[in-house]
Amino acid sequence: MADTDNLSRRRFLQATGGAAAAGALAGCTGDGGDTTTTTTTTTKEPENELSLINSTIDTLDPIAAADTASGRVIMQLFDALTNYQDGTTTITNLLTKGYEISEDYKTYTFNLEENATFHNGDPVTASDVVYSFERLAGSSNSRRSSFILSTLGVKHETTSDGEYKSGSLAVTAVDEKTVKVELKSAFHASLQMLAYSSFSVVPEGIVGDIPGYDGRVEYQKWQANPSGTGSGPFQFDKWSSGTEARVTAYDDYYGAAPKVNSVHWQVIENDNAHYNYAMNKNADMFGIPTAFYDPEKVSVERETQKGQKLGTYGPLRNGETANYVGVPTINTYYIGFNMEAVPKPVRKAVAYAMNQQMMVDRVFKGRGQAAYHFTPPSIYPGGADQYTQHAKEQYPYGYNESRLDKAKQVMEEAGYSESEPYKLNWLQYTSDSWMEMAKILRDQLASAHIDMQIEQATFNTLLTRVRNGNMEAFTLGWIADWPAPDNFLALLDPPQTQTDVPGGSSYINWSSKTGSAATQAEQAYDVVQNNQKPTDADEKARNEAYVKIEEANWEDVGMLTVNHYIDEFFWYDTVADYTPFGGMGFSRQKLNDVVLND
Incomplete structure (x- = not known):
């Protein structure tokens, strides 16, 4: 695997180097302490901002995240080849516009979206996919290497002590926009597996945590501030561990452009503080901690074929009646x-x-x-x-x-x-x-x-x-x-x-x-x-x-x-249009289709 660095990549390095120099940048500490990350320039005003509540975010590196809180943010910043549409169990194409499967179910050939770009403007290429999958398999930062090596079962070699042999993964760039993935044996849920956020694509060589790459950004800086390196509907704005995170709309997104200017998550661990924040209408959409939940206030108006119960909940402590969805998530x-x-x-x-x-x-x-x-x-x-x-x-x-x-x-x-x-x-x-x-x-x-x-x-x-x-x-x-x-x-x-x-x-x-x-x-x-x-x-x-x-x-x-x-979710009428999530949950739902009232 070569460590190529073309003119476009050098421009990217200069941009991120400037961002890193703007302030001290630290990763999420292991004990969940409050550390400050560098923030990029906010290009969108917060008026049209979707406000949410989250738990402590562990990391913004897709291969290092193993918690739902991190996944909620990663889902907006990064794209994988496939996706669970609106958090349901239905698989749709994302970075891939189409694919072919061999008769023995062992070889998948993916054709990438022509217009997909990273947030710095560089096109998403097959080499980026190869690098991203190699990181998932072989990086010491990966917490889901078993997903690609054992579960999906991509062909690879091992060392004498049974460890993954770097660079042996059977994921190849056929051309700039075509990727071939070869499995050791057939896997009945390959397309579903590839929708998991650890399979998100990042720019080739962005960090040097696998052999063959020195990395253009130091890992701890990048995993806390992945500016320019996602290809999702929103781009990174800021993250302060234990406090908040914000992403802003990426207007050049190859899919449906976001209908809100930004999404903000307030990190709140305490149930009482979580409930007060929602009751003060600081969040547009929220959960209600069980200690404050009253099942008698649920009014179900209809149930969908996907098992979603839709209706209202109220009155809330603040006198409002919220919109309601209850979903038996998996x-x-x-x-x-x-x-x-x-x-x-x-x-x-x-x-x-x-x-x-x-x-x-x-x-x-x-x-x-x-x-x-x-x-x-x-x-x-x-x-x-x-x-x-x-x-x-x-x-x-x-x-x-x-x-x-x-x-x-x-x-x-x-x-x-x-x-x-x-x-x-x-x-x-x-x-x-x-x-x-x-x-x-x-x-x-x-x-x-x-x-x-x-x-x-x-x-x-x-x-x-x-x-x-x-x-x-x-x-x-x-x-x-x-x-x-x-x-x-x-x-x-x-x-x-x-x-x-x-x-x-x-x-x-x-x-x-x-x-x-x-x-x-x-x-x-x-x-x-x-x-x-x-x-x-x-x-x-x-x-x-x-x-x-x-x-x-x-x-x-x-x-x-x-x-x-049963996941129950609530939202005020500040939200004009929202398609409720399905069995895969809210953390698997991209938020580019949410519409807020003026």
């Missing part, structure tokens, strides 16, 4: 255990104590469905009815009930007692509703000889500690990257759960040393990987393996599922 929220640190009897005791339905009704006010599988109902093999039937008949810890007698029994059989309880360190996001759930569990588990110590942290801090294996139990959620069980159950493939493995999907450290069913899960996931064709026979084999993985997790309790959240 997600699962769960309690994760560092299985190396938490003994299996303790994990089982927590599972016996948990009554998922009670938590949904009492804590989350009915905003979801009790979760007994890691795979959400809408994509579970056989559908929602089979999901429920399997859970009712097979879930070992009590379907819609808390079995504290069994929790106590399993702990006493393991040698714990009232005088010698197990001390469980529990870390969770700063959410009032999740805190309420934790307190309920803490009080229940006291009778089962578990002394549960609860700690709260911002999402950024929580992720850092969990990734480092520096926690025993934690609360997290997984929102679909693509709508198939593989996407969820990769988190339960034991080799991908290790905290010491770069690019791992989850952080529970599941192995034959920490759980008797780890081998079953690993073998079942191998079956999934070996039956990836979009054929009925392969789908049948995958579906059987999916269930085996779910049952293995039941046995070892690496992840204790809690609920599948």
Whole structure:
């Protein structure tokens, strides 16, 4: 791979160098502290600005982002080859204007949009795609290398120790506007996978985090200020970690030009502050924290074929009535255990104590469905009815009930007692509703000889500690990257759960040393990987393996599922036109079609 640097690229380097020199530029710190990034010149006045609320943003590098908050901003700045239209499960072309698929489903040839440009005016080329995919596969900054190497399964070579061999990825530039992607084997959800934001395209050679490129911008500066390097409908304006972010309209966008001048996210972690900000009408569109939510105020006027419930919510505290959408997005929220640190009897005791339905009704006010599988109902093999039937008949810890007698029994059989309880360190996001759930569990588990110590942290801090294996139990959620069980159950493939493995999907450290069913899960996931064709026979084999993985997790309790959240979103009449998101969620929706009232 050559490190080319033509005249256009040199002009780009001069532009970004000037921006970087304008002030101190720092990346998002690991502990979620407030750091200041350089801001570019704002070309749009904020009058026609869409105002939103976000959580702490981790990074603006598409391959380094593994959180929803970062993804909301990245989705506006960068484009991938394909996209989920309006956050639904429908795949549409984005940077590709068309593609061809070989008869064996292993080779994809993409033709790029002729008019697609980066925000500095340079055209998006096939070489940019090759570089972007190479970064995803081989950069030390990539948190989703498994998505391209294992899940999508692009052909590549490995070193003697099994690591990816740099430059071996079978993604080639056929010509300036044609890209060929070769897979090791067929993958039934290739086009859906490519819509994930980690596959976003950035300019070739922009940073030097892979061999063959020195980089034109220092990485930490770029990931916090990617000025000029996106090709999405909005361009970077500013980001202050833990405080705010803003993007402005890119008028030369090859797709539908944005109808607002800018989008601003106020970063607010606290539920009370979040609600007050929305009630003061500082946000045009917002969620309502569960602690302040009243299901009696929802008035559903119609339901779409995609399962969206549309209507109104109100009156709000400020007297207004907001527009409303409720969507059963494809997600699962769960309690994760560092299985190396938490003994299996303790994990089982927590599972016996948990009554998922009670938590949904009492804590989350009915905003979801009790979760007994890691795979959400809408994509579970056989559908929602089979999901429920399997859970009712097979879930070992009590379907819609808390079995504290069994929790106590399993702990006493393991040698714990009232005088010698197990001390469980529990870390969770700063959410009032999740805190309420934790307190309920803490009080229940006291009778089962578990002394549960609860700690709260911002999402950024929580992720850092969990990734480092520096926690025993934690609360997290997984929102679909693509709508198939593989996407969820990769988190339960034991080799991908290790905290010491770069690019791992989850952080529970599941192995034959920490759980008797780890081998079953690993073998079942191998079956999934070996039956990836979009054929009925392969789908049948995958579906059987999916269930085996779910049952293995039941046995070892690496992840204790809690609920599948229903995303409910609200907006004032300051928004004149908005197409509500679908099953893939608001974080997958581009906002160039939102219209504000004058």
